[in-house]
Amino acid sequence: MLTTPFHERTSAANETGLWSHWAGHLVVTKYQINEKVEYFALRNAAGVLDTSALFKYRIYGRDAERLLSGVLARDIRKCRPGKAQYTMWCDDRGFLIEDGVVLRTSSDEFLLTSAEPNLAYLESMIGGDQAAVEDITDHYGILAVQGPASRTILSALVPEVEDLSFFALTPAKIGDASVIISRTGYTGDLGYEIWADAADATDVWDAVTAAGTGRGLLPYGSQVMHMARIEAGLLLIDVDYQTSRFAWIDEQRATPIELGYGWMFKRLDRDDRAFVGRGAIERELADGSSRFRLVGLDIDWRSYQRAHLDVGLPPTKDHVPVEWAMMVYDDAKRVIGHASSFLYSPLLQRHIAIARLSPSLAAPGTRVRIEVTINNLNYLVDAATRRLPFFNPARKTA
Amino acid sequence: MPKRTSYDAIVIGGGHNGLVNGAYLAKEGLDTLILEKRHLVGGAAITEELYPGFQFTTFSYALSLLRPDIIQDLDLVSHGFMILPMPHSFAPMENGDYLLTGPDRYLNHREIARHSARDAERLEEYEHLQDMVVQAVKPLMDSIPPNLYSKEPEELARMVALGRHLGSLDHAVLHELVRFLTGSAADILDDYFETDILKGLLASSGIIGSNLGPRSQGSGLVLLYHRMGEYDGLFGTWGFHKGGTGGFTQVLAKAAEAFGAEIVTDAPVAEVVTSNGKATGVMLDDGIELDASIVVSALDPRRTFFELVDRRELPTDLVDSVERMKFTGTAAKVNFALDGLPRYPAMGDREDHFRGFINIAPSMDYIEHAFDEGKYGWYSANPYIDATLQSVVDPDMAPPGKHVMSCFVQYAPYHLRESDWDTERDRFGDIVQATLERFFPGFGDLVLHREIVTPLDIERTVGLTQGDIFAGAFLAPQMYFFRPAPGWNQYRTPIDGYYQCGSGTHPGGGVIGGPGKLAASQIINDRRAAE
Numbered sequence: 001m002l003t004t005p006f007h008e009r010t011s012a013a014n015e016t017g018l019w020s021h022w023a024g025h026l027v028v029t030k031y032q033i034n035e036k037v038e039y040f041a042l043r044n045a046a047g048v049l050d051t052s053a054l055f056k057y058r059i060y061g062r063d064a065e066r067l068l069s070g071v072l073a074r075d076i077r078k079c080r081p082g083k084a085q086y087t088m089w090c091d092d093r094g095f096l097i098e099d100g101v102v103l104r105t106s107s108d109e110f111l112l113t114s115a116e117p118n119l120a121y122l123e124s125m126i127g128g129d130q131a132a133v134e135d136i137t138d139h140y141g142i143l144a145v146q147g148p149a150s151r152t153i154l155s156a157l158v159p160e161v162e163d164l165s166f167f168a169l170t171p172a173k174i175g176d177a178s179v180i181i182s183r184t185g186y187t188g189d190l191g192y193e194i195w196a197d198a199a200d201a202t203d204v205w206d207a208v209t210a211a212g213t214g215r216g217l218l219p220y221g222s223q224v225m226h227m228a229r230i231e232a233g234l235l236l237i238d239v240d241y242q243t244s245r246f247a248w249i250d251e252q253r254a255t256p257i258e259l260g261y262g263w264m265f266k267r268l269d270r271d272d273r274a275f276v277g278r279g280a281i282e283r284e285l286a287d288g289s290s291r292f293r294l295v296g297l298d299i300d301w302r303s304y305q306r307a308h309l310d311v312g313l314p315p316t317k318d319h320v321p322v323e324w325a326m327m328v329y330d331d332a333k334r335v336i337g338h339a340s341s342f343l344y345s346p347l348l349q350r351h352i353a354i355a356r357l358s359p360s361l362a363a364p365g366t367r368v369r370i371e372v373t374i375n376n377l378n379y380l381v382d383a384a385t386r387r388l389p390f391f392n393p394a395r396k397t398a
Numbered sequence: 399m400p401k402r403t404s405y406d407a408i409v410i411g412g413g414h415n416g417l418v419n420g421a422y423l424a425k426e427g428l429d430t431l432i433l434e435k436r437h438l439v440g441g442a443a444i445t446e447e448l449y450p451g452f453q454f455t456t457f458s459y460a461l462s463l464l465r466p467d468i469i470q471d472l473d474l475v476s477h478g479f480m481i482l483p484m485p486h487s488f489a490p491m492e493n494g495d496y497l498l499t500g501p502d503r504y505l506n507h508r509e510i511a512r513h514s515a516r517d518a519e520r521l522e523e524y525e526h527l528q529d530m531v532v533q534a535v536k537p538l539m540d541s542i543p544p545n546l547y548s549k550e551p552e553e554l555a556r557m558v559a560l561g562r563h564l565g566s567l568d569h570a571v572l573h574e575l576v577r578f579l580t581g582s583a584a585d586i587l588d589d590y591f592e593t594d595i596l597k598g599l600l601a602s603s604g605i606i607g608s609n610l611g612p613r614s615q616g617s618g619l620v621l622l623y624h625r626m627g628e629y630d631g632l633f634g635t636w637g638f639h640k641g642g643t644g645g646f647t648q649v650l651a652k653a654a655e656a657f658g659a660e661i662v663t664d665a666p667v668a669e670v671v672t673s674n675g676k677a678t679g680v681m682l683d684d685g686i687e688l689d690a691s692i693v694v695s696a697l698d699p700r701r702t703f704f705e706l707v708d709r710r711e712l713p714t715d716l717v718d719s720v721e722r723m724k725f726t727g728t729a730a731k732v733n734f735a736l737d738g739l740p741r742y743p744a745m746g747d748r749e750d751h752f753r754g755f756i757n758i759a760p761s762m763d764y765i766e767h768a769f770d771e772g773k774y775g776w777y778s779a780n781p782y783i784d785a786t787l788q789s790v791v792d793p794d795m796a797p798p799g800k801h802v803m804s805c806f807v808q809y810a811p812y813h814l815r816e817s818d819w820d821t822e823r824d825r826f827g828d829i830v831q832a833t834l835e836r837f838f839p840g841f842g843d844l845v846l847h848r849e850i851v852t853p854l855d856i857e858r859t860v861g862l863t864q865g866d867i868f869a870g871a872f873l874a875p876q877m878y879f880f881r882p883a884p885g886w887n888q889y890r891t892p893i894d895g896y897y898q899c900g901s902g903t904h905p906g907g908g909v910i911g912g913p914g915k916l917a918a919s920q921i922i923n924d925r926r927a928a929e
């Protein structure tokens with residue numbers, strides 16, 4: 001397995017010996033035996049996460065913007081230098097290939113992260129454009145610094161952070177290291193991501209953890225990352241959607257609109273780009289042909305509790321994310337979709353799920369039922385649909 | 399100053415139970431006013447900056463007992479409810495060794511096995527059986543107890559249901575329940591365990607807030623009560639509320655206000671106004687009268703029945719019961735602002751052992767000896783201490799690198815044999831500090847500030863009679879059917895429209911909210927029945 005530029009530090013801090021594989025890299029599953037310690041460090045103070053395993057691409061050249069305008073479904077021209085954008089790219093049938101965050105470091109340079117390799121795909125789109133794509137995956141370590149205290153901690157090192165707005169980025173110095181800091185993350189909270197040269201990664205880690213000493217900062221592993229992203233209603237590839245590239249059947253595919261990102265196309269009428277999938281997306285918008293809608297589910301605690309007590313068991317409140325399908329039914333016990341991510345949130349003190357439902361049943365507040373296994377039997381527990389995200393503190397964007 | 403002079407319901411006392419009660423009443427649509435004597439709500443669950451930059455949990459310091467339904471019913475999360483886990487328990491020993499338990503079963507097994515392999519295995523069996531008992535008792539804890547003296551069909555039906563429930567229990571569970579309810583902590587723990595340090599740690603839950611030693615009958619009940627709590631579905635586990643227990647009561651206040659309740663502080667109530675055996679409102683200390691047909695006392699039973707109303711209006715048996723009710727202040731607190739983390743030599747530079755309770759009770763004998771002094775009206779020379787350093791888990795509690803340490807101390811009897819607490823306060827603080835110095839060498843050098851809270855201070859500040867932290871001791875004849883008095887265990891009082899919801903009512907004390915919630919449901923039921 002590959003290791004990330006922070007490995008020396010993450011392995012020293014890993015008290016459990018548990019590792020996960022992420023895009024061929026060893027990443028810490030959880031640092032503490034009780035992962036709730038790192039979870040609440042993240043939610044109450046601050047946490048650091050090594051996200052270096054992501055694929056990273058530099059797209060540059062005079063026509064870099066043109067290239068991305070044609071590839072990305074969201075209008076990249078709206079992303080000025082010094083800003084970042086959450087974006088998606090689709091195939092020509094409007095099905096999602098992937099989602100990721102793109103940083104615009106200058107008028108003709110972009111940094112894109114993705115969960116899967118995309119170099120050949122991006123290159124195949126260049127055509128006659130004056131643009132190039134470089135795989136810089138191994139050049140950088142990325143350290144996410146997230147949570148309510150992240151600004152206080154980071155701005156002690158980098159004063160510019162104090163005024164960095166949501167989805168903005170800035171070049172900065174941490175000690176001798178030149179870094180890029182963006183106000184982005186995968187937790188739904190106030191937070192930042194630091195791009196550091198691989199050679200500087202451990203120095204940056206040391207500086208950040210030193211700044212966090214006495215302020216409750218702890219490293220968190222992939223389990224907590226998954227908990228946080230479900231609370232934040234953020235998509236995970238291979239869990240909440242599959243890439244269109246490797247799907248066998250269309251049922252496995254999803255469109256941005258179906259996944260709840262129709263807002264990306266609000267201004268499509270004033271957007272003259274030709275981008276991959278545009279025609280299909282326009283048709284879906286015009287015909288209302290979305291097959292499902294991604295929504296949040298609040299599981300009814302009383303119903304959940306009763307189902308357990310009825311068989312003599314105390315209701316379990318397990319914060320380990322369930323990231324496989326759980327069926328969702330209507331009152332007549334007809335299947336109306338499925339939940340792709342399910343979790344007991346210690347922060348929200350209830351069970352929540354991210355689910356795909358028929359569009360007609362997706363309106364917030366619709367009563368549905370979700371199948372849970374109790375005592376080796378299936379029970380239907382009441383739930384109500386709601387808008388994502390579940391967790392959305394004002395400080396995230398303030 | 400209250401905004402109006404007339405309300406549907408007035409709750410006297412802004413402790414957590416008063417807040418819970420008021421929030422439920424407001425949620426039901428009642429125009430509700432909560433009146434608090436002090437400048438802040440929370441009662442025995444407050445956080446105060448008693449030293450610049452240091453947030454002290456003056457009285458209560460950890461949560462577990464809080465009835466989980468309340469979190470949901472009152473939508474507390476949206477107002478900032480957050481419980482931070484306390485994954486460890488650290489029990490230092492006289493010889494410099496220790497017992498440190500944490501979140502991993504097998505590591506705990508190893509750690510306990512260092513002291514006794516047999517105890518290591520039996521601990522899980524013991525805890526499992528105890529959890530089964532908790533699960534069996536929970537429905538009783540979370541419902542209004544039957545009135546033993548009533549011949550109403552509804553009450554008889556409740557008695558039958560109770561009998562059925564108990565009859566349906568697994569026999570081993572039922573017998574264990576009886577042992578807990580009647581026996582001593584030592585009776586039970588001696589059955590299971592041989593190691594002093596483990597027994598000292600476990601027995602501590604049997605004496606908290608009680609005028610009992612581990613060998614006293616009745617300490618089993620206190621032990622069970624302290625396992626009745628839960629955190630995210632795990633019985634007997636504890637956590638810190640963000641910002642201390644005062645952070646919790648601030649959340650409750652916001653929730654109550656969000657449902658439309660009005661909260662007024664600095665508003666001591668002098669008496670409940672009655673007319674023809676009915677409550678019609680309250681009169682404040684400053685003479686202002688406010689009207690309400692529902693008046694709820696969230697104070698302890700002595701104040702509810704003897705101070706807020708005229709005892710001559712009450713039936714003699716109730717007056718006698720409340721007169722006889724035992725209030726036994728035996729606990730004190732010493733809270734420290736520290737310049738850094740204490741050091742336990744055998745732990746080196748680790749700090750995980752400070753992420754939970756630090757239990758100074760190396761054996762049951764240690765506690766029993768401490769109790770001996772308390773029994774005869776003096777504070778312990780070697781006190782039992784339950785210490786926590788919330789700032790390790792929740793950095794907002796103290797400036798970076800500095801810490802607050804809360805120490806719950808027994809025994810500190812309210813009635814001192816000779817002398818009084820105002821005279822003894824500092825000497826008592828010195829003893830506690832010296833005890834900590836013994837286990838954490840160099841402790842004294844870290845102390846920036848110390849706050850001593852004697853039972854007399856608890857009584858003066860919060861109004862808990864004799865500083866009894868539970869508003870009436872946890873003795874079998876003062877629980878369930880009999881809390882606070884036989885026949886008056888359903889939150890009503892002999893005065894029509896006057897209710898009680900403090901910790902002196904079922905299920906009892908602790909930061910639990912059960913009394914406030916169940917009283918509200920009784921009030922709402924009565925109102926609906928009257929309509």
Ligand SMILES: Cc1cc2nc3c(=O)[nH]c(=O)nc-3n(C[C@H](O)[C@H](O)[C@H](O)COP(=O)(O)OP(=O)(O)OC[C@H]3O[C@@H](n4cnc5c(N)ncnc54)[C@H](O)[C@@H]3O)c2cc1C
Nearest residue numbers: 411413414415435441442458459460667867901907908909
């Ligand atoms: C030192 C100490 C440590 C403790 N530690 C813990 C712990 O860690 N965990 C735990 O679960 N429990 C703990 N407890 C127990 C728990 O804190 C109490 O049982 C509980 O907080 C009592 O709540 P209450 O609302 O019933 O009453 P109180 O908190 O006593 O509230 C009564 C309120 O009424 C107000 N009041 C009094 N008279 C009047 C009047 N005339 N007019 C208007 N207002 C009035 C008071 O100011 C007070 O705010 C502790 C208690 C103490 C004292």
